[in-house]
Amino acid sequence: GENVEQHPSTLSVQEGDSAVIKCTYSDSASNYFPWYKQELGKGPQLIIDIRSNVGEKKDQRIAVTLNKTAKHFSLHITETQPEDSAVYFCAAGHSGAGSYQLTFGKGTKLSVIP
Amino acid sequence: DTEVTQTPKHLVMGMTNKKSLKCEQHMGHRAMYWYKQKAKKPPELMFVYSYEKLSINESVPSRFSPECPNSSLLNLHLHALQPEDSALYLCASSQDLGRQGGEAFFGQGTRLTVV
Numbered sequence: 001g002e003n004v005e006q007h008p009s010t011l012s013v014q015e016g017d018s019a020v021i022k023c024t025y026s027d028s029a030s031n032y033f034p035w036y037k038q039e040l041g042k043g044p045q046l047i048i049d050i051r052s053n054v055g056e057k058k059d060q061r062i063a064v065t066l067n068k069t070a071k072h073f074s075l076h077i078t079e080t081q082p083e084d085s086a087v088y089f090c091a092a093g094h095s096g097a098g099s100y101q102l103t104f105g106k107g108t109k110l111s112v113i114p
Numbered sequence: 115d116t117e118v119t120q121t122p123k124h125l126v127m128g129m130t131n132k133k134s135l136k137c138e139q140h141m142g143h144r145a146m147y148w149y150k151q152k153a154k155k156p157p158e159l160m161f162v163y164s165y166e167k168l169s170i171n172e173s174v175p176s177r178f179s180p181e182c183p184n185s186s187l188l189n190l191h192l193h194a195l196q197p198e199d200s201a202l203y204l205c206a207s208s209q210d211l212g213r214q215g216g217e218a219f220f221g222q223g224t225r226l227t228v229v
Contacts, residue, residue, distance in 0.1 A: 034217065043118075043204055043220040044157065089156055099145035099164040100208055100218055104156035 002027040004092050006105025014113050019077045021108045023090035026071065030092040032100060033066060033073045038087045038107075047088075048075070080112045117141075118221035120205050126227045129195060135224045137188040137205030146188040147218065148180060149204040157204055157220075163188060164210075195228045202226075 003026040013019050025033075031052035036044035050057045050064045050073065057064050061080075066073040073092075077084055087109050093102035118139045127133050137146065145164050149157035162170035163182040177199075179191040188205055202223040209216030 036220070041225075043120075043222045046217050046219060049217060099147070099162050099169060099210070101159060101162065101170060102218065103159075107154075107156055 002030060002092055002101075002103040004090060004103050004105040006090050006108060008108060009106065010109045010111070012111045012113060013080050015080060015082060017080055019075075019080055019084070019110055019112075021075045021088055021090065021110075022072065023074070023092070023105050024070075024072050025092040025103075027092070027094070028071070029094045031094050032092070032102075033064070034091050034102070035062075035064060035075050036089045036091065036104075038089065044089060077110075080110075082112050082114050085110055085112045118205055118207055118219050120203075120221035120224050122224060123222065124225045124227075126229060127192065127195065128229055129197070131195075132191070132193045134192065135190040135203055135205075135226075137190075137207075137221060138186055139207040139219075140186055141207065141209070141219070142185075143207035143209045143216070143219075144185060145208045145210060145218075146182060147206040147208075148188070148190050149206060149220075151202040151204055151223070153201075161190075192226075195226075197228050200227045 006023045034049035038044045061078045063076045087107045090105040091102040093100045121136045148160040151157045160174045161180045166182045181189040204223045205221045206218045208218040
């Protein structure tokens with residue numbers, strides 16, 4: 001099955017700095033790579049995703065890059081703000097019969113210091 | 115509307131009780147999922163329903179019984195649970211886009227405590 005490694009497990013940055021979270025996956029059949037933000041007591045919120053036919057995707061302060069050859073993908077948050085503080089999960093999966101079987105990384109606790 | 119609604123938000127049940135968790139979405143998504151999340155851990159997939167049919171069961175104990183009455187509703191029936199089953203239970207749904215799936219959206223979860 002799929003195995004997703006995520007680093008670092010904790011990350012502290014000053015407000016305004018950038019944050020980078022990295023993930024690797026093992027299953028070459030995986031073709032969908034979402035990132036989720038989870039605040040305390042809430043469900044995961046999809047913040048950005050990328051598919052295997054794309055190398056990079058950007059949405060305002062958030063960007064994701066994918067290197068299929070290396071089986072590596074990363075989340076980049078620029079101009080961090082205190083409200084970015086949360087746990088971030090990467091995930092990898094492939095679609096079958098109209099659904100996804102996602103495997104999650106262990107999460108990164110991001111703290112943005114004002 | 116990208117909302118997945120789960121009820122109840124919190125549930126405390128004894129080991130001999132029978133209870134059900136409910137999940138609802140009105141986005142027209144044809145895939146629905148149950149995940150289990152322990153504290154400080156990532157979500158773990160339990161069940162996948164695709165077009166109201168169970169397509170994946172990740173070797174979940176039979177004390178958890180999923181049900182998909184229609185394309186908008188997903189239930190998880192609980193019976194004879196153990197204290198170690200205490201966790202946040204998350205429902206998610208995604209759209210079938212043909213050769214590729216759509217984004218998976220999660221509900222806020224049901225915080226289950228087994229006493």
